[in-house]
Amino acid sequence: MVLGGTTAAVSGGLGRPQSTAARTPPPEAPPMLDEPAAQPAPTPGPPASRPKLRARDRAERDRTGRAPAGSRSTRDAMGQAGVRIPAGGSGKFVVTAPPGNSADHAAGAGELTYTVEIEEGLPFAPTVTARTIDRILDDDRGWATVAGRTFHQVAEAGELRMLIATPETTDVLCAPLRTNGEVSCRNGDLVVLNARRWAFGTDDYQDAVPMYRTYLVNHEVGHAIGYAHADCPGPGERAPVMQQQTYGLDGCRRNPWPNVG
Structure with a gap:
C-alpha cells in the first residue's frame, strides 16, 4: 500500500518523470548501467505498451556471456517472504517526505x-525505504569519506x-541504455533502482x-558523482563498489561500500 506523498507522472518520449521545478544538474558524466557495453535501443513507449521479452532475451549479456546473477531465479516470480514485484506499473511515483526539519538544513x-520516489503499486514502505537510503548515503564507509560528497x-x-x-x-527511464527488466542505471539526474533487484538481490547476495x-x-x-566501473583486483580481495557485482564477483568477496579500508 502506498502511503501519502505526491506523485509525478511519466511523460512521453524517453519516459522521464515530469519535473515540476527546476533542478541543478549533478556533475556531467555519461549515463551508466550495470552492464559493460550498453547498446542504443529504440525509444520505448509507455510501460503498459512495451512487449514482453522472450525468456532467453530477458537478461543483457556481459563480456563473458553471463546474465546478471540471479536473473533467472524463481525469487523473481515470488519473493522470499511472498513479495511479488509486478513486471510493469503506472509510471507514477510517490515522493517520500524527508525526515525532520529538512527546510532548516x-x-x-x-x-x-x-x-526518494517509489513507483505506485510496489510493496515497499516509503518511509522505511527512504530511511534506508538516507542511512546508506550518510554512512562513514560511503562517498562522504571517499569523495567528500554528502x-x-x-x-x-x-x-x-x-x-x-x-x-x-x-x-523506459534508462533508455537509450538497455536494462531488459533486469538491472539498474544512472541516467542524467535519475538514479533508477530496479525493484526486482531491490526486493531479491542476486545469487551472490541472496x-x-x-x-x-x-x-x-552506492554503485x-x-x-552520478563521476565514478566509472572497476574490476576485481584479485581473487579473495574485496570487490570495489564500482565493480559490476550484479553480474558476479569474479573471485572477489562481496562489498557494498566505497571505503574498503
Missing part, C-alpha cells in the same frame, strides 16, 4: 540533494532523483539482500 560544500533528502527539486521502479518502467541494497545505492550514486 544548511547545505555544506560538496552536498547533493535528492528525493547527500541530503528533500521533498522536491532534488539534484538527484532516487527512483525505485518496476522492471518495465526501469527500461542471503544478504540489505547488503545488496547498500551496494546498489549508482557513484556513477
Whole structure:
C-alpha cells in the first residue's frame, strides 16, 4: 500500500518523470548501467505498451556471456517472504517526505540533494525505504569519506532523483541504455533502482539482500558523482563498489561500500 506523498507522472518520449521545478544538474558524466557495453535501443513507449521479452532475451549479456546473477531465479516470480514485484506499473511515483526539519538544513560544500520516489503499486514502505537510503548515503564507509560528497533528502527539486521502479518502467527511464527488466542505471539526474533487484538481490547476495541494497545505492550514486566501473583486483580481495557485482564477483568477496579500508 502506498502511503501519502505526491506523485509525478511519466511523460512521453524517453519516459522521464515530469519535473515540476527546476533542478541543478549533478556533475556531467555519461549515463551508466550495470552492464559493460550498453547498446542504443529504440525509444520505448509507455510501460503498459512495451512487449514482453522472450525468456532467453530477458537478461543483457556481459563480456563473458553471463546474465546478471540471479536473473533467472524463481525469487523473481515470488519473493522470499511472498513479495511479488509486478513486471510493469503506472509510471507514477510517490515522493517520500524527508525526515525532520529538512527546510532548516544548511547545505555544506560538496552536498547533493535528492528525493526518494517509489513507483505506485510496489510493496515497499516509503518511509522505511527512504530511511534506508538516507542511512546508506550518510554512512562513514560511503562517498562522504571517499569523495567528500554528502547527500541530503528533500521533498522536491532534488539534484538527484532516487527512483525505485518496476522492471518495465526501469527500461523506459534508462533508455537509450538497455536494462531488459533486469538491472539498474544512472541516467542524467535519475538514479533508477530496479525493484526486482531491490526486493531479491542476486545469487551472490541472496542471503544478504540489505547488503545488496547498500551496494546498489552506492554503485549508482557513484556513477552520478563521476565514478566509472572497476574490476576485481584479485581473487579473495574485496570487490570495489564500482565493480559490476550484479553480474558476479569474479573471485572477489562481496562489498557494498566505497571505503574498503
